[in-house]
Amino acid sequence: MAENRRFLLVRRPSGEPVPEDFALVSGPIPEAPEGGLVVRNHFISLDPAQRGWMDDAPSYMPPIPLGDPVRATTVGVVHASNNPNFTPGQWVMGLNAMEDYSVAQPGGFTMPVDVNAVASPSNFLSALGAVGLTAYFGLLEVARPKAGETLLVSGAAGAVGSAVGQIGKIVGCRVIGIAGGAEKGRRLIEDYGFDVAIDYRGKSVEALAADIREAAPDGVDMVFENVGGDVMDAELLNLAHNARIVLCGLISEYNAPEKVGIRNLWRVLTTRSTIHGFLIADYADRFAEGGAKMAQWLGEGRLRVDEDIQEGLENAYDAFMRLFTGANTGKLVLKIA
């Protein structure tokens, strides 16, 4: 019998989420509201930002209410529709939740996607979704790279970081990536074409800073920051004058009950650098432009965006936690249908 399984947030995590913060429940498939639709979710995007939404803290989106399913971007098929713009059977993506079936209200973020144009519908959650667009607009519009400049990327083997580094190479930059472990370093060089890979694991701020200095003796012109904490402190010790830091994520801090913080902000002052808080949502009116360019580079083989596809809503917790253990090897997606 068809049912709607839902992965609920039942308690706000204190630091690292534990299984008891969530509950998998089952209920009836919802009906389409007046003017809205019901989406059968096939692929669920698992993103660090979801951890922030679990906290009861001011942010760019309201916290996920306790008892609600965990908010997520999904790609799926229209199951029922009371909206003339959507037809059952049609593929769509939208801001829904970690559940089999989501209700999409009229005027929401749901939009049709052309799955025939891509290798897998999940691509709309990676290269052609928020991940790819974050890399595209964050690097090209916020950092504004010039050919010959040096770009430093943290979380470089991650979905966003690996795309940022590749786009940096496309536009003529020297690209240095920071990631954890030898295997990720190998992927940076061999799979994504970075010039230098630096392993942060087991290193003090000073030791990591020394490694960056060796790779970029004149300092780095741009930092694409996905990590924060000690990694960012080491980066700040290596800024060139007038460096631009794109503040895209601080994943090392999201689960930290006591945040490590940034101690080397004085280097931003002495180098006259700038830190730019960046959210991809602000570029919504240019998604088509960015998506077209990413699709072109993918088609030309100049860009590679890996996906780490986990399966089954019953594995939602374990899949989500791969974001924080460094286990994921590409854009993390949960396939549920």
Next chain:
Amino acid sequence: MAENRRFLLVRRPSGEPVPEDFALVSGPIPEAPEGGLVVRNHFISLDPAQRGWMDDAPSYMPPIPLGDPVRATTVGVVHASNNPNFTPGQWVMGLNAMEDYSVAQPGGFTMPVDVNAVASPSNFLSALGAVGLTAYFGLLEVARPKAGETLLVSGAAGAVGSAVGQIGKIVGCRVIGIAGGAEKGRRLIEDYGFDVAIDYRGKSVEALAADIREAAPDGVDMVFENVGGDVMDAELLNLAHNARIVLCGLISEYNAPEKVGIRNLWRVLTTRSTIHGFLIADYADRFAEGGAKMAQWLGEGRLRVDEDIQEGLENAYDAFMRLFTGANTGKLVLKIA
């Protein structure tokens, strides 16, 4: 008998400077080098930046060599000259040191000043010097205020902060100042015309953040940051969207052996704000423009820049430390002649 007393850095301070880090020595008056001059210093500028120069750390200027006098901006009179552009008896300002007589090399930063245009030659170290110009360019060129916006200033009762707040009022902003203690709060309101004064003393980050929120329920559009540490963390919790943070100083961190750091950088991300490292030296080619405007506002009675004049090179250490105890009540200047 004429002599040259010099206040030397003999040991790099560990955290808060102690008297033993310095030595006051005496020697002969130097002679003017080929193409250079000797300046009899009258007024010495005491600035937080000097603390940074005492560390053996990369910065926008080389560290003060051990055994050298402490680098300082001074105003004084040409004592001897081998340079056709300077005449003995003429008033000049320049980047010299904490000593009775400084040798100025050709091509250095020494420039003539017109002491007849001001109430005291020390004004070239305050309203018409780096302090006033830092406030002027930092606020108007970096933060770029618009009338009706809310400006938050930390270290607001200090020399730079009080000028920033007053310029903010001149251009039509609502101005909130953070300073330590009731007397400084009184001065913010009564002497400098701030709209709101907040006392940070004895408050947690959360309590200070709540006070800022009460003063600016919709968040602050600009932060002029002189303090760093916990004060900055409280400010970051109150950023409006697209806020601009001018990073001018981090005085709470300069003497801290273990820096407190910034834990709320994530708020810069979620509000899409920007942090701009700022050094007044970058505006050197516009000092005349800024100085003229500051002089005009002073003359019109729209701007008040207080000076805290201490006396005697023998009191150099105690005078310098007033920067960090919060004892100073205006631009700190040491008068030695």
